Amino acid sequence: MLSVSNLSVQFGKRVLFDEVNISFTQGNCYGIIGANGAGKSTFLKILSGEVDPTSGQVHLEPGKRMSILEQDHNAYDEFGALETVVMGNRPLFAIKKEIDGLYADYSDENADKIGELQVRFEEMNGWNADSDAAALLSNLGIAEELHHTAMADIDPKLKVRVLLAQALFGSPDVLIMDEPTNDLDYDTISWLEHFLADYENTVIVVSHDRHFLDTICTHISDIDFGKMNLYSGNYTFWYQSSQLASRQRAQQNKKAEEKAKELQEFISRFSANVAKSKQATSRKKMLDKLKIEDIRPSSRRYPAIIFEREREAGDQILNIDGLAASSEDGDLLFSKVNINLSKGDKVAVISKDSRATSAFYEILNSKRRADQGSFQWGVTTNQSYLPSDNTNYFTSNDSLVDWLRQWAKTEEEREEVYIRGFLGKMLFRKSARFCQEGRKFVAC
Numbered sequence: 001m002l003s004v005s006n007l008s009v010q011f012g013k014r015v016l017f018d019e020v021n022i023s024f025t026q027g028n029c030y031g032i033i034g035a036n037g038a039g040k041s042t043f044l045k046i047l048s049g050e051v052d053p054t055s056g057q058v059h060l061e062p063g064k065r066m067s068i069l070e071q072d073h074n075a076y077d078e079f080g081a082l083e084t085v086v087m088g089n090r091p092l093f094a095i096k097k098e099i100d101g102l103y104a105d106y107s108d109e110n111a112d113k114i115g116e117l118q119v120r121f122e123e124m125n126g127w128n129a130d131s132d133a134a135a136l137l138s139n140l141g142i143a144e145e146l147h148h149t150a151m152a153d154i155d156p157k158l159k160v161r162v163l164l165a166q167a168l169f170g171s172p173d174v175l176i177m178d179e180p181t182n183d184l185d186y187d188t189i190s191w192l193e194h195f196l197a198d199y200e201n202t203v204i205v206v207s208h209d210r211h212f213l214d215t216i217c218t219h220i221s222d223i224d225f226g227k228m229n230l231y232s233g234n235y236t237f238w239y240q241s242s243q244l245a246s247r248q249r250a251q252q253n254k255k256a257e258e259k260a261k262e263l264q265e266f267i268s269r270f271s272a273n274v275a276k277s278k279q280a281t282s283r284k285k286m287l288d289k290l291k292i293e294d295i296r297p298s299s300r301r302y303p304a305i306i307f308e309r310e311r312e313a314g315d316q317i318l319n320i321d322g323l324a325a326s327s328e329d330g331d332l333l334f335s336k337v338n339i340n341l342s343k344g345d346k347v348a349v350i351s352k353d354s355r356a357t358s359a360f361y362e363i364l365n366s367k368r369r370a371d372q373g374s375f376q377w378g379v380t381t382n383q384s385y386l387p388s389d390n391t392n393y394f395t396s397n398d399s400l401v402d403w404l405r406q407w408a409k410t411e412e413e414r415e416e417v418y419i420r421g422f423l424g425k426m427l428f429r430k431s432a433r434f435c436q437e438g439r440k441f442v443a444c
């Protein structure tokens, strides 16, 4: 369906891809994973033709159509929602524009040309494009009154859904998505998981969301140190099997047949668990066909995120009593929230309205006041807070060491060696600074 051959990409001295060869076949769903900055978005842009590789080729089977959901959610701000969706079918949209242009400048000469284009337009089911696009938008929860609103004026959470509709429009043969679950709420992610798990064409998706990858993927491709390897199975299978293979590699004295037996047992156990799961789809059944050769160690390194408490907490962690909050416009966000958390509890806070979750966290972190109710943190606890909008933290172009030092509490933590060690555990390179990339700050 789609393949790349001898693909190399280099930005300045940095080699992102080195002689990558990979084929994507019909009906499979490929999860592309890799650390931040490994080159996942660049790879998708090369597949879609937006970026040219330094060398190598991309080959899409003739007559097949590819569509892409990009990581940049502001690219269509000047267009209306419905028009944005129709633009997802690029060949169809191009013909539509050409017909409109010829009509605007109508003459006997271009009448024939219009006739020809209209035949092609009809073959592509073009007359139904607007109604198909409207149905897709409505299925994704975009109210009809928003269908002709400019993308710039649509709430960012809804905007992602419009872009999703754009990517899905006209059932492309290859659907490419860059971090589709970012900014989506829980219900829409579930909808997308079901949709993609049953999608009959090829899907190539970049995501950092393991649950999402596990639900939809038949294959995982890991970008690491300029290479891309393709593995059968979903994310958990890739992770656990590559860890097992790495452990086996270290066990020099273990016999080859013992290792093979251990791998075979691992595959059987894993496949049985998947088959039992409620969501088992035809895609997941492919896991039955896994072979020992599919299992290879990965050279991937992981950040070590270690929570160390200053002191052992007591039993009482947090007590919330009748908490209520409203938005600035006076909409009720939540009320009568009563929660009592004890040691060891872990809670996920979800809401259809992200203003509600943000307000809840801001109140608990004394960034705003509740309309009603109260809360108390246990006297033995201390808290740390990562807000969803953290742009205010990154306004300077300090080195990471200087930036992190502002939170040091002790002399030891202020030391460069200590901070470097801390950053090293999170896999930051020695010379990392913050630099602006598009609308976000990244360590580079």
Ligand SMILES: Nc1ncnc2c1ncn2[C@@H]1O[C@H](COP(=O)(O)OP(=O)(O)OP(=O)(O)O)[C@@H](O)[C@H]1O
Pocket (backbone or CB within 6 Å): 011, 016, 034, 035, 036, 037, 038, 039, 040, 041, 042, 043, 437, 444
């Ligand atoms: N046009 C460009 N010129 C120079 N460097 C670039 C260009 N595009 C991307 N890069 C660099 O290439 C690297 C890979 O970027 P890319 O956006 O593909 O990473 P990614 O794997 O998608 O990361 P993330 O998980 O953060 O989205 C980054 O270091 C980025 O700064």
Ligand SMILES: [Mg+2]
Pocket (backbone or CB within 6 Å): 040, 041, 042, 071, 178
């Ligand atoms: Mg990216």
